Amino acid sequence: MxxxxxxxxxxxxxxxxxxxxxxxxxxxxxxxxxxxxxxxxxxxxxxxxxxxxxxxxxxxxxxxxxxxxxxxxxxxxxxxxxxLEQPLPTVTGIAPAKRPHVLPNVLSRAAVAAVLGVMDGVPWLMASLLYGSGMRLMECCTLRVKDVDLDRGEIRVRRGKGARDRVTMLPASLVAPLRAHLGAVRLDMQQRAARGGGYVALPLATGTKAMGAVRNAGWWWVFPASREYWDAEAKQRRTHHVHPTVLQRAVAEAARRTGTAQRVGCHTFRHSFATHLLEAGYDIRTVQELLGHRDVSTTMLYTHVLNRGGLGVKSPLDLPGLSGSRAGGPTERPEPPSRTVMGSDASRLRNPRRN
CATH class of the missing domain: 1.10.150.130 (Tyrosine recombinase, N-terminal domain)
Structure with a gap:
């Protein structure tokens, strides 16, 4: 070992x-x-x-x-x-492998509605937040009550990827369901506290600086786990946030029930969020801020999977006036030009020197 x-x-x-x-x-x-x-x-x-x-x-x-x-x-x-303080020397074969250029997997709006339509309860609410706000899976799982502003319609993501904070949107259609969910969470945590539990883990030295914060409602998880665990060091019965596999399995089961041929995962909702915003005409820098990307070039990846193309370019097959196209049904071929030449044009053909 x-x-x-x-x-x-x-x-x-x-x-x-x-x-x-x-x-x-x-x-x-x-x-x-x-x-x-x-x-x-x-x-x-x-x-x-x-x-x-x-x-x-x-x-x-x-x-x-x-x-x-x-x-x-x-x-x-x-x-x-x-x-070990023994940095690896330059050796052939010890270098990051080249990552292939892979386009993100994006669902249509109808496919998103179908997947969410067969979900319910907390998994439905979490999946709806992933699609409606663009959060990552762990950002949703570790969301705390104090970071959800129902009045302003905002969600503050703390220490996201790269330890960066950002603010993203809270869909208006989820305000009422989320408010009801937070009410149920409050009641559940109060019952746990009455049984001697109800504690939550705090980041860094917050627990030392604010002793009562471990039971403060603002620090509760928005999506707490159903079971508690014993923290031997703190000597407390604590509540952890819901495990990410709970939502992963629920999304996989929902995709199976809809019969979609596409691969659907929790991160697919984030990809679909960005793509659908760009399709709706929102500025790419705004989408970059909502996603928390450091560089806009990362966000530009989604322009490659837009239904209308990255620059709104139409295929030449879809342009009007194309002869012989079968895509839009049968079309009549134009009649060949008549060989009868009349008027001054005929005289030019008979007397080429006059041209």
């Missing part, structure tokens, strides 16, 4: 660099897999080629995606650079 001391050091160095809990979890998993792949030898004892061999194994034997391979490389670079 991987040395617990090494993993404790990994978590400590990751905390210093302010990595998110999910990033730490993923890095630890890759480091454990790397050590086990090499017979549980300590990483400091392995040559640089060991990293290349592990990446080759992931690409060939396991057939992982390019993003997964790069994620494993990032974890190992962190291990050697920041934990």
């Amino acid at each position: 991987t040395s617990s001391r090494l993993l404790l050091l990994v978590r400590d160095r990751a905390a210093v660099r302010r990595y998110s809990p999910r990033t730490v979890q993923v890095y630890v998993r890759w480091i454990v897999a790397y050590v086990n792949f090499h017979g549980r030898r300590h990483p400091a004892e392995l040559p640089p080629s060991a990293v290349r061999n592990f990446l080759s194994y992931l690409a060939t034997a396991r057939g992982v995606a390019v993003s997964t391979q790069n994620q494993a490389l990032a974890a190992l670079q962190f291990l050697y650079r920041d934990v």
